[in-house]
Amino acid sequence: MSTCVRALRGFALTLAALLTLAAAGRCGDAAAVEPLMAALEARVDAIAAEPQPTAFEKQEGKALAQAFALLLGWGGGTEPQDLARLTKAAAAVAKSKTFDIPVLGEVGAIRDVLDNEAESARQDAAKVVILLVKPAIQAKLDKRLARADEVREEGHVAWPEDYGQGARKLARAVTLFRDCLAQAEKGQLKEAKKQPNDATVVESFLVTPVPAIGHPVKVTTVVNVTQPTPKLTVVIRVVLKSDVDAATDPTQDPDAVMAQCVLGEYTLVDLPAGERSDTLTFVVPKEYEDPNTEEMVPLFEDHYYLMVELDVHDELIELAGATSEDNNVFIETQTPYLLSDNFINSPNVVLESVVLDPKIIYADTTGTPAALFGVTMTVTTSGNDEPISGATVVTGIETAVTYGGGPPQPLYLNGQIWDPVEEAYVSSLQLPDLVAGQPLIIHLDIRYEPPLGGTIPQEIDPGEFLAELLFGISSGVLEYEPDGPDNSATVPDCTYVVVPLPECSVSADFGKAMGNDNFAAAVSFASALDITDDPSMFPAGGMTAGAVGTLTGGVDVTLMGFELDFVTFEAVLERDPVQDYSYFGADLYFLDFVIYSTGAVDTPLLESIPILPDGVSFCDGGFCYTKDFDKSKDVKKVGYFFPGGVPVTVTGKVEGKIGFNVSVSASDGLTLAGGPFVELLGGCDLALGVCPAACVGAGGELTLVKDSFITTAGAGMTVLEEGENQSIDTALCFSVWNKIEMLNGKLFVFAQFPWCDTCWAFLVPYPCNCGFKKVTLDIIKWDAFVFCQPLIDEEFPLCCTPVTGDPICNGSSSAVCNPSGCPEEVEGD
């Protein structure tokens, strides 16, 4: 028998032994391992005796070293069910050329020990040892260690330099294992042993039917943990099928590195014990880092396997079974996926979602929605190298209403969307540039046109009708649509409420909320002016009537999950022209405390009051009142983030100015001008660690909300008397302008930490491309929403409130109302 043939046979034996051992060791069966161990030891002796080992024998030596490492770790198992699993696994490995990834994971864990001499690596190794070595087989382990010592000595003395690599690694492993055992014996990891956990990938598959390079794919991954787990990181990769297949082919270069491309990483938090399925979308990158050259190379069209790795940062202490620390890598080798490059330059714009909350649209009997409202729209883009400019969005409402009690008839309303650039409502809004991989989250403020150009058969019946909002995006380019048309979205199950036309009252109502759980603002504002004959409003009593105005506004802030009533403003205004009584009162709240209160009362006795309230003066036969107030306030709350798996504590802050300015005059009529304003910024602070050991930070700028409402309300009131009838001739005017800017900017947290990619050689993972990795996580990121428009701007020459008898209307009243227009800057300096 020639040397070459002997080497081939020896290598084949070693490989088979290795694979079988892998399966056996996975279950820790000592009886099954022992004969193979003996055979391997014989081969070690034989190779060591060769004066000039062949290339094959050298490779065999490496394999032997790995096998030894495996044996050292496993040491055998004792459970009856392990034997059954061993038999099954060994048979599967023998028949199939596909390799068993959990076994590779075990090898990888050993390699981690072989390639690291740092304390932290030994800590990891200790965990592996505790996992794999049971007290019952301590004697066997000691024997293996003794044998390994002998091998080490032989390697140092007799083996050629390039041949002895495996032996040296083995020797290092022995030393490390001993250290680890010593640590384990000291009980340093006893606590970890008390709470064994095991994380495994049950299955993982691509949902997207036609996956394409440069485009999103949906991946479903099912993981299982045996204990409740606070945090589990998951990395999804694709690996070239041919590389994986070659890894089991002994004729291929065992040192070849498998090409792998990271699709994405995500973190599962607060996992209960058991299985959990997640379907997430990742973009298949157009290029990846070549592990051989460390250069970015294009990802080419071919068949790939999906590869999932759990607990990437080794945060989980898995001690549940003989293989639990090392079963975190999973490759689905049954289903290769063809990643196509046919659409690599074709963009795909997807209207992911439109959110309206609450799902209600108010309209009057002409069909015209009575109030503006806003939606939050999310658009994703993929595939394009250059941003897509000029994409537009349109909207409409589809409903069915009744006329005069008849059957429902369809009604469609075209929508108009606020264009912050043009500062006008437009039927088709041009979106910001669409950049691949950067979701566009945008707030749209919408009003709907009167139906059919303002003509309907007759007034719509008051009531409630089911409606659907429609949205569509036109990108202006030819798109790749793997899941069919995806440029439109609907908001179903909305309620279209038709209410009667206004009568003796006017009001404005505005509400808008934007943000996420970390930073959000919800602005609300309402004002109303009513003519009423409620005598109880007027302390002089008797048969009287007048005007009642109310004005409320506030901003609720969400900060790191905490919801806070940051600021509230409440004002009430009353005027009774018969009794010549006027009242104005306003309170400003911060976090549910009244921090400022002001007001004025005008009665016939006002002139006898020795000291007029601040801001009050006599004018036009009545009184005038002007007041400005503002004050900066802030709140802080702590939040927790995990950029790249690194825990970072962040103190979020909302700080800014709250206040109001009002001007009131009450004489024959009544006018109120002004309103509340806020200007709040968001920020975050944290204690910076020392790079590179614990380098974390936060930054960014965020305008949370900057809003000012200017109400101009006027009520002209003339008291009319005719015989027993007394009534008030009234005229109202009402104008509310709102200037608002919300959520402009971003806040982020980052962490920089030592990092190695995982590369694969001859079925064995090893760390590569080591260096520092900086991971940035956006706490919030939002494009500005800017709006300055009248919520209402109308005059009502009404005669609507007789106190007794029939209305007497001679149009003698007029209301003084000068619409303010868009407010100037919030700060009044």
Add this chain to the structure above:
Amino acid sequence: MHTVFKRSLTVVVLLLLTVASRAQVAPAAPAGLADVLTRLEQRSSPSLALNAELEQLLRDEPALVASVPGLLRQGSLKSATTDVLIHVLEVIGSADAQRALGEILADPAQDHLDRLRAVVALGAVAAPTGDSLDTLWQATGARTDPKAIDVANTALLALGVAGSTLRQQSPAQYPALREELLSRMHGTGDQLERTLVLKAVGNLQDDSVGSQVMPFLADASAPVRASAAQSLGLMRCEASAPVLAGQLGTEPSGAVRIAIVTSLTRLQGTADAIVAVHDQLLIDPNPAARAVMVTYLGEHLDQLPAARPTLELLMLSDPARQVRLLAAKALYS
């Protein structure tokens, strides 16, 4: 004595620096502070970073804090800048910072808005000192002119806020403040002052004093009754819910009814209260009161399903537009 000498020397040096730096920057400020103030004056929009820089500077060099009242008194700084300075003193909250705020609020020569800001700030510091409370109490007694009354009223509210802080952090100091406020509430003959003290007592957020506030719901003055109702809501006095609900049907003032329902929204929704609001909503002639009641019922619709038809009726037929819209919102939000 040595410390006093050092402080005096520091003040002299700061004054000299103030004079020396006047020619270099817009605000005449001590060196170091002048640079930050100049940038605050020149900023086109607010900056948290700049505010934080100012805070850090005043923390690192506490002697600069004492110069702030003087800077403000000069009147050369923009209102936005003085607002930031006062806010930073509130955030720092040291004894020196509180002393500076006290100087600002007590000085009639200061800008009136800055005095009000200083009052609010002093009431909101994390650990109010005895001197600060004394300063606020003194301010409440100076009711000689409209602006002094404005400061006095705001100081009463600030004492309530400070009391809430003391109740949590310094229980030994709190009873004296609470008793003083309650004494003022009972003793004052000034209606306007009583309305402010009632709100200040509400700011204590101490429902144990609710029984002393409830009698004011029967006061002859409608503004006092409204403030009493508001106070009970602010302090989350759950025991007052039946009293407030009971008064709703007999209260002649629409403004007070608004205050009662607004306070009920701050309390847990008891069956009696919800039914009382529902009954009143059907007959209340005041549109503003109906608007508040509709919102309240909407928040408790699950506890009183019978309110749904009422809200549906109001949505379609209430004469006030705001009530119709709020009814629709209550039904479908």
